[in-house]
Amino acid sequence: MIDGLISGRLYGGPERRLDKVGKPYMVAKVRAPSAEGEMLFVNVIAFDDDVCQAMEQMHDGESISVAGSITPKVWTDKQGNVRPALDMVAHRVMSARDAYQTQTN
Numbered sequence: 001m002i003d004g005l006i007s008g009r010l011y012g013g014p015e016r017r018l019d020k021v022g023k024p025y026m027v028a029k030v031r032a033p034s035a036e037g038e039m040l041f042v043n044v045i046a047f048d049d050d051v052c053q054a055m056e057q058m059h060d061g062e063s064i065s066v067a068g069s070i071t072p073k074v075w076t077d078k079q080g081n082v083r084p085a086l087d088m089v090a091h092r093v094m095s096a097r098d099a100y101q102t103q104t105n
Contacts, residue, residue: 004070006042006088008032010062014055023047026055030066034084041075041083042066046090054093063096 014028030042044066046052058064068090075085 002070002072003068004086004088005065005067006030006032006070006086007063007065008040008042010058010060010064011041013060014058016052016056024052026052028055028058030064040086042070042086042088044068044088044090044093046093048091051090051093054095054098055090058093058095065094066090067092 008030011029011031014026016024016026018024026044026046028044028046030044031039032042034040044055046055066088068088071087073085073087074082076082
């Protein structure tokens, strides 16, 4: 497990789901630029109530930063190219809107 901070844009909106016992959690995809200039997809899942509530307020294309535990993986695109991806369990999340509100207070 790797602790990390990812910044990028939401790809689609976050989605609320329920686990087998009915406890809610959130999932989202974040597109983050890599050092080589390619876009990297980060699959984000959040269980913490505060993080879930914050993610519910976010929208497709919004700039966000997510901190949490990262697991690297790969996927294959439609052309058969192997691409890197990350799975992240979010412990903290912040949007550009949140950062602006913090600075103006």
